[in-house]
Amino acid sequence: MTKQSVRVGLFVTCLVDLFRPSVGFAAVKLLEAAGCVVEVPAAQTCCGQPAYNSGDRADTAALARNVIAAFEGFDHVVAPSGSCAGMLKHHYPRLFDDDPAMKARAERFADKVHELVSFLVDVMEMPDQGVRWEATATYHDSCSGLRELKVREQPRALLGKVEGLTLTPLPGAETCCGFGGTFAVKYGEVSTDMVSRKCDDVAATGADLLLAGDLGCLMNIAGRFRREGKRVECRHVAEVLAGLRDVPAIGEGG
Amino acid sequence: MTVSSREKILSGIRRGLKRGPLEGSARDAVEARLADLKRNLIPARGQLDRAGQLRLFREMAEMLDATVEIVDGPDAVPAAVDGFLGRHNLPKTLRMAPHETLEALPWAEKAPLLELNRGAARVEDQAGLGMAFAGVAETGTLVFLSGGNSPATVNFLPDNHVAVLRASDIAGAYEEVWTRIRADREPGTLPRTVNLISGPSRTADIEQMLIKGAHGPRRLHIIIVPDDEAA
């Protein structure tokens, strides 16, 4: 199998679909640069975490069946989110404990699922894109990507190749930003407290650009920065890797 | 007769495990595990050579704020104890565990001014002297077994705890100490109290500040008597 024939199904994720299509296009650009043929099945909506994390197992399983059916034909399934990829990879099989045939299907599907940046590094060995981005950036490790999928070094390795970009370490980079999906709405005050501390940590690094691999965390952090009136650009790591400088940062309008 | 809580609890567990009382080969397997007393993973740090163990014991004990003194031989112990009391301006009175090894030391000759009180410790005692059954190099831990020659109160009540430890009694890991304890006893029994002591008493309950001498001894002084080649 040559690299040209690697067929990737892009799982866009609901947040990227709704709020920031640019991240989806950045993902497509990077995947194609890595030699993949990218398709975007129309039958996708969301990975199901809002239902899953609210205890609604039946709806989650129904969503999972849709996603599996739409994506199981691809060589790989890639999502620009550690949280959604973790859901597809680690939680889908568990939804079908009482249905061995479906569970087996879910497991075969799960084997093909990857988070975008780790896929580019670990599977495709993407060649250097020669991107230039002048900024002092810091990187927040989103929880699911970090702990469920072991995404830690891959984004830092790729960002290290971006010309002009200085990556400064974020103290507490592995501490949750307080997003947690529906948590941020149900326990808004606790969540706000958590994200405020994250913003303090980011601001203390002196970086002018915050990067992460999950749009949920980024919207949380960017939203808090805007409320505090602080100007720290927040972007998905794929935007920088793909060099999408013309797109305004998250929550910056334009 | 009503069902006792004992029966209720045991049958509840068995219901959860979907079986009756453990029987046949399943029971044999568990009995065998209990009889084998197999050791689990022991860190490499607990498996050094003799010299390494002695070095590590000392290093770890000192890291825990115990003080360690290696004397020339058993006859040097009374003067070492006397010296410890003197250094800390303590009265020359000692609560001593009536352990045969300690009794055999030349107290009258080497520390004539020292007043020795035998027996269980009392609240007013300021210094206690005990004979450690073993030391564990892995964490600089002392092991004491309670008995007629070793009251546990001596290890806890006095503000100053002095322990005598034979170098040959320093083990690498806790498991070696269990083996030694089991060797002289009926299987499945222990002395009333086995104390593993790692440094002096401390607390961090006020703003996580480390304060020594919470309830147990404020000072722990370990006198090692070299009695094997490695020492």
Place this chain on the structure above:
Amino acid sequence: MQTTSHAFKDNARKAMADVDLRTALKRVETGFTTARRKAADRLPEFEDLRDAGRDIKNHVLENLDFYLERFEERVIAQGGKVHWCSTPREARETILKLCRSVDARTATKGKSMIAEEIALNPFLEANGIEPIETDLGEYIIQLADEPPSHIIGPAVHKTKDQVSDLFLEHHWKYGRTERQTDPQALVNEAREILRQKYVDADVGITGANFLVAETGSTIIVTNEGNGDLTQMLPKMHIVIASLEKIVPTLDDMATIMRVLARSATGQEMSVYTTLSTGTRREGDLDGPEEFHVVLLDNGRSEMVGTELQELLRCIRCGACMNHCPVYHTVGGHAYGWVYPGPIGAALDPHFLGIEEARHLPSASTFCGKCEEVCPMRIPLPRIMRYWREQAFERRVGPPLERAGIRFWAFFARRPALYRLATRLAIRVLRRLAGRRGVLTALPFAGGWTDGRDLPAPEGRTFQELWKSGRRSP
């Protein structure tokens, strides 16, 4: 203990407004976590020991009945007695009866979470027996008449100044009329006052970190030495322990011991690890004449063989709360019952019912840090999710939240309809935001917009753009 778990949100709000508490929690966040990481890094076998510990506990749980019976046999053979108690009430009454059998007026107590679980102190007090906490942290909160806020640092929420005030107020009667501010002086003062209490007590009550089936021993792990003085001076030693504390052999205990203190406080080993076996022996110069183990079930046997079984591996080290970003934000009291933090979120609903405790498993971002550091590798987020499913199934919680999820899922399960609906919704949001790039208030999302803006959508959905042939932003 009176539970306030149902009021988690109010509790949390109060906690977040408490400046002293925030300082204390910051100390937990930096102090405990740094110490644990260093301790783990110093022991190359740490991760393997966690696996070994987990396997030992799993083996025990598969044979729990056998090991409990063997433990009892060994306790009896060495002069002690085991009292099996199904309920907290039975445990309380058993302890009271034992205390009365020696005409006890005071009982000293070592730190025990099970004593908190069965609310022992108020019960003893109501029955004319004075319980005296001897662990410094427990002593402080006993004076303050507060529950513990952390399972290994019950008074982590208290400041030194508050301790100074408490000591002055309560030690006046001992002739201590000077307000101490130096931490060493405060510790000394408590030490001196408690010293006589140990001697005068008729009964000493301790908890247990382990029960060893091989020898019938109960084990406590402490740093202060209070638990030892508690149990060696009075004539009766009562141990109160829950049944999952059992391990087969001393070797098994050693394995788990190696991860316990390192996970909890980052110490290589706690200062005092004490194995208590039976009563004082013939010729012994000290030690209790009576030894009783009160073995508490309180619903644990029902957890065996269920989704909750893995919780019975817990060794109460506190690592999960030490590392939990929600605990760092709201502290222990917000959880409203004995066990706070992630272990509480997973365990408390079993004791309190999901109606009372529904917030606890819900108030987690599933960041997974607790599972990452749990020495026994308990899948805490998975168990919290189990409780969320229970709550959803039983229709516990606000109907609107539930309806919202069902409403959303109705669309999410129908891709064509979903695309249509989201195309419209996104246009509306975009229009509301105007050129500001953010939305500052939204109906039904006040939880979000009260504290932060919502970044506005770029304008059209990815699906819409992709279908129209767009391949770049």
